[in-house]
């Protein structure tokens with residue numbers, strides 16, 4: 456009876472009564488607690504448990520939780536799409552840096568999004584604002600294992616992306632990019648979905664041509680420390696085109712250049728995170744001689760969606776063609792942070808490409824895409840995010856230090 460009355464109360468909710476109802480809900484909670492305390496005591500005293508009382512207790516508590524969630528759960532605004540236009544979209548690696556921004560975009564556009572992630576480098580915090588939304592689902596799953604779901608499009612992003620992460624367990628990186636990609640192509644074939652592979656500029660290796668256009672075949676060391684990632688992605692591309700030619704699967708391949716933005720990894724070992732972290736912590740900014748410049752995550756997400764919905768099945772570069780010296784870049788971050796850090800020069804890590812610059816003529820021509828977020832604007836957003844993360848982590852007694860990319864010593868886990 457009490458349950459029914461509370462349910463009627465909830466259905467009568469309007470926003471102006473929210474505070475009043477929240478108060479009532481809290482009062483109800485206190486009453487329920489007192490009630491269950493008395494109930495427990497009487498059970499102990501009588502030495503017997505009535506199942507009906509237990510059920511009543513649980514249902515009262517779940518009603519209280521649902522009342523609270525009505526008031527506290529707020530989602531970002533989502534467009535309404537008719538059944539015909541709404542797609543069921545799978546994002547592998549959707550709890551990572553790029554995947555979570557892509558999730559935001561596709562959710563806000565009104566699609567149904569399923570995120571599949573094994574949380575190796577991703578985290579629930581990146582997508583927690585969607586948990587409970589009727590269009591959203593989060594599945595803890597490793598793409599190295601097959602997956603059976605019904606979808607219209609697959610954005611296949613699952614793979615560690617930064618050198619320390621992909622070198623941590625090279626065999627797993629290879630399995631994720633090869634077996635994982637095979638599994639997703641198998642799924643795409645089975646359900647007739649279109650698959651977009653998040654490939655990388657690393658397929659060009661240490662390039663001998665500058666800038667790199669999509670018809671350049673690359674210059675990769677197949678046995679170097681980065682090969683697990685570079686060659687893994689090259690094979691993943693090969694698999695996409697084999698499935699396209701042999702099985703008629705629709706594929707899209709984005710060759711992504713360095714990207715930055717909120718939710719990127721603090722310790723990813725690349726220039727943006729290193730410089731921002733060093734500048735915020737008043738440590739010297741350690742500079743190599745590289746010239747590649749990153750671009751902002753929202754530009755990348757727009758490029759990925761444009762590519763997915765285009766009819767371009769050959770690989771497309773998505774990146775920032777602007778060139779600055781790395782010294783200018785370090786100076787810019789130092790100024791934006793307002794830091795007094797010095798700038799120090801370092802030698803390069805093994806096989807780190809010396810020059811990288813995307814030729815984005817194809818993306819401009821075929822997708823009408825190019826990066827539009829000014830570098831300073833993007834950097835300010837990333838700096839704001841890093842500042843908040845440092846505060847958050849300091850409260851939890853953890854201060855990250857930027858680390859140069861290196862191979863983990865000793866045996867690693869293979870799974």
Ligand SMILES: NC(=O)c1ccc[n+]([C@@H]2O[C@H](COP(=O)([O-])OP(=O)(O)OC[C@H]3O[C@@H](n4cnc5c(N)ncnc54)[C@H](O)[C@@H]3O)[C@@H](O)[C@H]2O)c1
Pocket residue numbers: 547548549550551552553554571572573574575576577578596597598599611612613614615616617620631635653654655656710711712713714715
């Ligand atoms: N960020 C960049 O600058 C950049 C550049 C080039 C290419 N890319 C590609 O874009 C994609 C996303 O990169 P990111 O920067 O968001 O990296 P990220 O590490 O933040 O995200 C990768 C996600 O994949 C998940 N993942 C890894 N292995 C998995 C597995 N076996 N099964 C399920 N999930 C798994 C991770 O937990 C994480 O959530 C990657 O494929 C990467 O290679 C990124």
